[in-house]
Amino acid sequence: MSNVRVTLLAELLEGAQKHTLEIAASVxxxxxxxxxxxxxxxxxxxxxxxxNTINAIVLVYTLEEASLMSKEQSVLFSPxxxxxxxxxxxxxxxxxxxxxxxxxxxxxxxxxxGIRNLDDDVLGNPLPGKIPEDFRAFFSSxxxxxxxxxxxxxxxRGQIGMIAKxx
Numbered sequence: 114m115s116n117v118r119v120t121l122l123a124e125l126l127e128g129a130q131k132h133t134l135e136i137a138a139s140v141x142x143x144x145x146x147x148x149x150x151x152x153x154x155x156x157x158x159x160x161x162x163x164x165n166t167i168n169a170i171v172l173v174y175t176l177e178e179a180s181l182m183s184k185e186q187s188v189l190f191s192p193x194x195x196x197x198x199x200x201x202x203x204x205x206x207x208x209x210x211x212x213x214x215x216x217x218x219x220x221x222x223x224x225x226x227g228i229r230n231l232d233d234d235v236l237g238n239p240l241p242g243k244i245p246e247d248f249r250a251f252f253s254s255x256x257x258x259x260x261x262x263x264x265x266x267x268x269x270r271g272q273i274g275m276i277a278k279x280x
Contacts, residue, residue: 115232115233115234116232118256119228119232120229122228122236122260122263123225123228123229125263126224126225126228126259129262129263129267130225130266132267132270133160133269133270134217136270136277137160137214137273139274140156140273140276140277141277144156144276144277145210146202146203147202147279148202149276149279151202152199152200152201154200154269154272154276155201156273156277157207157210157213158190158200158207159269159272159273160214160217160269161208161213161216162192162269163217163265163266164182164190164217165182165186165190165220167220167224168181168182168187168220169182170240170244170262171224171227171258171259171262172223173242174240174241174242174243174244174248174252175240175241175255175259176224176242177241177242178223178227181216181220181223182216182220186208228259235255236259237254237256238254238255239253240254
């Protein structure tokens with residue numbers, strides 16, 4: 114039983130989390146709900162969305178664990194094109210910044226612990242959870258899915274950093 118590749122993927126995902134938290138910490142309070150245009154992501158939404166994605170794709174569909182996020186939270190932080198609510202710049206629509214950061218950390222901690230318990234021989238397997246069929250082609254295997262999650266975090270980290278720097 115080997116887990117060299119799993120260990121590498123877990124370390125890369127953990128690094129993504131660390132860098133996202135660093136960028137999130139640099140977001141001025143005035144920019145946490147800043148949007149480039151109506152209906153577009155805010156830094157707060159991005160952090161919640163990353164938590165939601167790791168929760169659904171890794172915890173539920175890959176590791177077959179119970180969701181750590183409520184259905185309401187999932188809808189709030191899912192893109193509108195998959196049944197979520199469009200992001201807003203209204204603070205009343207969301208939990209507070211610190212709560213969203215805590216959700217992100219809690220979901221990541223559980224996901225990383227579960228990933229580290231995998232063996233390399235499962236990385237080519239399809240996701241075992243009840244993933245929607247139209248997602249299956251994109252999330253084709255456990256290994257591919259973990260790579261997608263690393264890149265997904267980097268994509269939204271870039272959004273967060275960009276919005277944080279705007280005037």
